[in-house]
Amino acid sequence: MEIPKAYDPKLAEGEHYSRWEAQGFFAPEINRDPDAPVYSIVIPPPNVTGSLHMGHALQHTIMDVLTRYHRMRGYRTLWLPGMDHAGISTQIQVEKQLRKEGLSRHDLGREKFEERVWQWKEQYGGEILRQMRREGASVDWSRERFTMDEGLSRAVREFFVRMYEKGWIYRGEGLINWCPKDQTALSDLEVEKVEKKDGKLYYLQYPVKNSDRRVTVATTRPETMLGDTAVAVNPTDERYSDLVGATLILPIANREIPVVADDFVDPEFGTGAVKVTPAHDQNDYAMGLRHALPQVRVIDQHARMTAEAGAEFEGLDRYEARERIVQKFEELGLLERVADYEFSISQCGRCRTVIEPLLSVQWFLKQSDLGRKPLELMRERHEPRFVPEVPYEKVYTNWLEGLYDWTLSRQLWWGHRIPAWYDEAGRVFVARTEVDARRAAGTDNLTQDPDVLDTWFSSALWPISTLGWPDETRDLKTFYPTSVLVTARDIIFLWVARMMMTGLEFVGERAFDDVFITGTVFDKHGQRMSKSKGNGVDPLEVFDKYGVDATRLVLAGIGTTDTRWNDSQVESYRNFANKIWNATRFCLMNSEGARAGQGFEGESQTWALHDRWIMSRLQKAVRDVSKSIEAYEFHAAVQTVYHFFWDDFCDWYIELSKADVTATDATPQRDAARSRVLTVLEQALRLLHPFMPFITEELWQKLPGVGSQLLHPAYKDAEPTIMLASYPQTREELIDERAEADVQSIIELVSRVRNIRSEMNIKPGEPVRLLVAAPAASIRSVFESGSQQIARLVRASEILISESLDAPRASARAVLAGGAEVAVPLEGLIDFAKERERLKGEREKLEKEAAKLEAQLANRQFVERAPAEKVSELRQRISDIAQRTRMLAETMEVFAE
RNA sequence: AGGCACGUAGCUCAGGGGUAGAGCACUACCUUGACACGGUAGGGGUCCGCGGUUCAAAUCCGCGCGUGCCUACCA
Numbered sequence: 001m002e003i004p005k006a007y008d009p010k011l012a013e014g015e016h017y018s019r020w021e022a023q024g025f026f027a028p029e030i031n032r033d034p035d036a037p038v039y040s041i042v043i044p045p046p047n048v049t050g051s052l053h054m055g056h057a058l059q060h061t062i063m064d065v066l067t068r069y070h071r072m073r074g075y076r077t078l079w080l081p082g083m084d085h086a087g088i089s090t091q092i093q094v095e096k097q098l099r100k101e102g103l104s105r106h107d108l109g110r111e112k113f114e115e116r117v118w119q120w121k122e123q124y125g126g127e128i129l130r131q132m133r134r135e136g137a138s139v140d141w142s143r144e145r146f147t148m149d150e151g152l153s154r155a156v157r158e159f160f161v162r163m164y165e166k167g168w169i170y171r172g173e174g175l176i177n178w179c180p181k182d183q184t185a186l187s188d189l190e191v192e193k194v195e196k197k198d199g200k201l202y203y204l205q206y207p208v209k210n211s212d213r214r215v216t217v218a219t220t221r222p223e224t225m226l227g228d229t230a231v232a233v234n235p236t237d238e239r240y241s242d243l244v245g246a247t248l249i250l251p252i253a254n255r256e257i258p259v260v261a262d263d264f265v266d267p268e269f270g271t272g273a274v275k276v277t278p279a280h281d282q283n284d285y286a287m288g289l290r291h292a293l294p295q296v297r298v299i300d301q302h303a304r305m306t307a308e309a310g311a312e313f314e315g316l317d318r319y320e321a322r323e324r325i326v327q328k329f330e331e332l333g334l335l336e337r338v339a340d341y342e343f344s345i346s347q348c349g350r351c352r353t354v355i356e357p358l359l360s361v362q363w364f365l366k367q368s369d370l371g372r373k374p375l376e377l378m379r380e381r382h383e384p385r386f387v388p389e390v391p392y393e394k395v396y397t398n399w400l401e402g403l404y405d406w407t408l409s410r411q412l413w414w415g416h417r418i419p420a421w422y423d424e425a426g427r428v429f430v431a432r433t434e435v436d437a438r439r440a441a442g443t444d445n446l447t448q449d450p451d452v453l454d455t456w457f458s459s460a461l462w463p464i465s466t467l468g469w470p471d472e473t474r475d476l477k478t479f480y481p482t483s484v485l486v487t488a489r490d491i492i493f494l495w496v497a498r499m500m501m502t503g504l505e506f507v508g509e510r511a512f513d514d515v516f517i518t519g520t521v522f523d524k525h526g527q528r529m530s531k532s533k534g535n536g537v538d539p540l541e542v543f544d545k546y547g548v549d550a551t552r553l554v555l556a557g558i559g560t561t562d563t564r565w566n567d568s569q570v571e572s573y574r575n576f577a578n579k580i581w582n583a584t585r586f587c588l589m590n591s592e593g594a595r596a597g598q599g600f601e602g603e604s605q606t607w608a609l610h611d612r613w614i615m616s617r618l619q620k621a622v623r624d625v626s627k628s629i630e631a632y633e634f635h636a637a638v639q640t641v642y643h644f645f646w647d648d649f650c651d652w653y654i655e656l657s658k659a660d661v662t663a664t665d666a667t668p669q670r671d672a673a674r675s676r677v678l679t680v681l682e683q684a685l686r687l688l689h690p691f692m693p694f695i696t697e698e699l700w701q702k703l704p705g706v707g708s709q710l711l712h713p714a715y716k717d718a719e720p721t722i723m724l725a726s727y728p729q730t731r732e733e734l735i736d737e738r739a740e741a742d743v744q745s746i747i748e749l750v751s752r753v754r755n756i757r758s759e760m761n762i763k764p765g766e767p768v769r770l771l772v773a774a775p776a777a778s779i780r781s782v783f784e785s786g787s788q789q790i791a792r793l794v795r796a797s798e799i800l801i802s803e804s805l806d807a808p809r810a811s812a813r814a815v816l817a818g819g820a821e822v823a824v825p826l827e828g829l830i831d832f833a834k835e836r837e838r839l840k841g842e843r844e845k846l847e848k849e850a851a852k853l854e855a856q857l858a859n860r861q862f863v864e865r866a867p868a869e870k871v872s873e874l875r876q877r878i879s880d881i882a883q884r885t886r887m888l889a890e891t892m893e894v895f896a897e
Numbered sequence: 898a899g900g901c902a903c904g905u906a907g908c909u910c911a912g913g914g915g916u917a918g919a920g921c922a923c924u925a926c927c928u929u930g931a932c933a934c935g936g937u938a939g940g941g942g943u944c945c946g947c948g949g950u951u952c953a954a955a956u957c958c959g960c961g962c963g964u965g966c967c968u969a970c971c972a
Binding site: 005006007193201217218219220221232264265266268269270273274275276277281282283284286343344390391394395398399402489490520524526557558561562563564565566568569571572573574575576577578579581582583584585586587588589590635636639642643650651654658662751754755757758759761763764765795849852853856859860861862863864865866867870873874877 | 900901902903908909910911912915916919920921922925926927929930931932934935936937938939951952953964965966967968969970971972
């Protein structure tokens with residue numbers, strides 16, 4: 001069979017996915033075992049406007065590894081894909097498109113605009129889903145969901161109505177975050193805090209009524225003073241105790257406002273007196289409620305001053321007003337001073353406009369009620385299990401402990417319309433459908449609330465709504481609760497906690513068993529990747545350059561760690577893919593007469609040493625990889641499989657088998673050896689498949705002997721594919737420590753001789769003779785039976801094995817474990833001085849180690865208190881080293897001048 | 898301001914009470930019939946600093962320094 005010398009990822013990547021998909025391999029229905037255990041994951045739905053970035057690629061890789069692994073283990077496996085309608089960002093996208101046509105959404109009207117968005121979604125949306133195919137994501141496309149689907153929308157209305165009926169959703173006036181640009185309310189979680197903005201702190205003086213006294217307040221937002229309805233001081237602050245209850249004259253507005261006492265005020269900060277603007281500041285709002293202060297609105301939705309601010313300011317932008325007011329204070333002689341000040345501001349998470357806290361009527365959800373069950377579940381049973389547990393369990397718990405009301409309504413057109421209707425009298429009717437609302441109202445003359453719900457409202461239902469809730473569907477019963485949620489840490493509050501709330505509330509069970517929080521991928525300078533910085537690494541470009549499988553290996557290894565992206569890691573895994581390719585190429589070039597799955601017949605004790613060895617190594621690799629995947633330790637899993645394949649299989653097993661495998665005569669021995677190499681390879685490919693789906697499928701399909709018999713019994717009727725093959729299971733009885741130790745001594749011998757060759761500058765083509773001595777008969781027999789292989793690996797023309805060494809003076813020597821020695825006669829080739837130096841170096845190394853160990857043993861405390869096992873281990877090591885040193889000394893005598 | 902992580906080879910990172918690891922980079926040799934995206938042999942580390950616990954600390958604890966993240970009602 002002719003296959004190219006280098007692996008070209010594009011070929012495999014272009015070929016297999018569509019077949020997997022078409023054959024239905026991704027759907028859980030492929031599993032025919034009625035008793036199969038269930039494994040399910042719902043994808044964190046990417047925004048319909050989004051395209052793939054490294055964070056997605058990381059999450060998807062981990063989900064796919066878990067999904068493929070469990071599928072191969074015979075689980076009824078579902079990974080459900082879908083998208084989020086992404087209210088604000090999608091609306092912005094479409095409005096941008098309209099603007100190019102000279103239109104606004106108001107020109108179209110609501111209905112036409114919504115149609116337009118749907119159109120946009122069909123045309124441009126969901127690019128990321130196409131990109132997921134490129135990643136090899138084995139999601140069940142037949143269950144793809146969109147948060148605006150009819151089913152999911154029904155779930156949203158159901159959620160809303162039930163919460164309303166319980167009194168947990170209410171409509172009321174509150175101080176909310178308002179984005180003056182997007183013209184909508186935002187939840188606290190959609191607001192970004194930006195720290196360390198340079199600004200000013202203005203010290204303003206308010207005169208006390210009927211007095212010469214003035215009270216100085218400090219503020220970063222002088223323009224809000226027009227809305228002040230009090231000044232607050234700390235009740236314990238003696239400087240102001242006589243003023244509490246006094247009346248101040250608010251300058252410019254010339255309004256009378258009281259001085260109130262409130263614990264909130266920090267006497268240490270500023271002047272210890274705070275202006276209170278209940279209508280434009282979160283804290284002042286709360287204080288206003290405590291003291292029953294009036295709320296004066298001086299800033300409107302467009303961040304312009306209102307009529308209430310006074311004719312002089314009406315219509316001014318908030319920042320213009322600020323300047324004007326400061327100027328005015330100066331003129332009045334009431335501006336005490338202005339100080340430079342560093343402070344933080346809140347921005348719209350979407351457009352970065354500075355948020356304006358505004359009083360307005362919105363819909364709210366009392367999260368503290370809905371959050372009670374998740375909090376109890378965490379406190380009592382530590383569920384869900386966070387990976388890593390530290391610090392996320394605490395982050396999650398702390399948030400649940402301090403829940404506040406969630407502003408649900410958004411003044412947008414794209415999203416789930418609030419299921420509330422008003423009659424002419426303004427009475428509100430919340431209902432699942434308009435028909436229900438009419439029935440309740442007893443009239444058809446109703447107007448639906450114009451607002452839509454926060455995008456995260458529908459996201460909160462994702463695990464249950466995608467599976468059919470509120471109906472009790474088969475999918476919901478089968479796949480819920482889901483096995484694990486894989487996501488980034490920044491949406492633990494926004495999303496993870498809320499899914500737990502709805503799952504527990506409506507289905508009575510946690511949304512997922514485990515929550516795996518991935519690390520963050522930074523650029524090579526440690527900066528967060530972002531569009532605006534333009535420092536993002538495009539996963540697709542990395543795929544193009546190094547292949548999807550290599551990229552996945554890097555991503556899986558990242559796991560929960562924050563990592564700076566560097567291509568060299570991907571390059572090394574690209575090389576690994578090529579190594580896999582070429583190892584397979586070797587096996588295929590020598591596959592005539594061989595079949596994967598054969599060659600290891602009979603009692604393992606009758607097998608050759610290197611066969612027992614590789615099987616033992618394979619069992620351990622299988623054991624460790626499975627254990628690591630199940631513990632979400634992907635880095636360890638990747639390392640294990642990488643080193644098993646490269647070091648054990650390629651460097652040693654193939655090399656040790658080469659003579660047998662490449663024999664020209666078609667003997668049964670040769671074919672059995674070929675089958676054994678193929679068998680180990682085939683198992684290794686399966687082991688690798690969850691991480692590297694494309695290359696493993698590509699190569700697996702080429703191996704002679706693969707077929708339906710290798711599929712997991714749950715998939716027995718399916719077309720042969722590695723993705724439905726059984727994941728290798730450890731066969732404990734094949735773990736053979738003796739064989740591992742024996743091959744280890746062969747490896748040591750070979751390495752020592754190669755070292756001599758290299759240090760002595762012996763030409764690679766130049767054959768050498770080997771004189772090997774070992775006092776122990778067991779080691780001698782290992783060397784004897786392996787002498788052909790050893791000779792091949794070190795290019796020896798002859799190997800003489802005896803009990804004690806009798807080598808010519810002109811030999812290079814090395815001491816091995818267990819008292820064995822090796823000498824390489826080098827008549828005429830040896831440089832005595834150089835050999836002396838080399839041996840001296842060896843001896844120094846040993847002496848240094850011996851000194852350290854001796855010192856430890858000399859410590860009586862150690863001997864008395866350390867476990868006996870440790871002490872004897874140390875004694876053993878010391879005696880090994882002593883023996884080596886002794887032998888080395890003898891050897892050096894030979895070279896004495 | 899609090900909380901939490903992290904600091905290991907030149908770089909990116911594993912590991913973690915008992916012999917310091919990988920990949921890349923580096924040095925030397927090798928185009929040997931799987932693979933130069935390769936092979937063989939090497940060099941390179943007071944595991945941030947200082948104390949403590951322990952027979953034993955890179956690992957556990959405290960403090961300090963540095964870096965990053967999260968939370969917060971600093972007007």
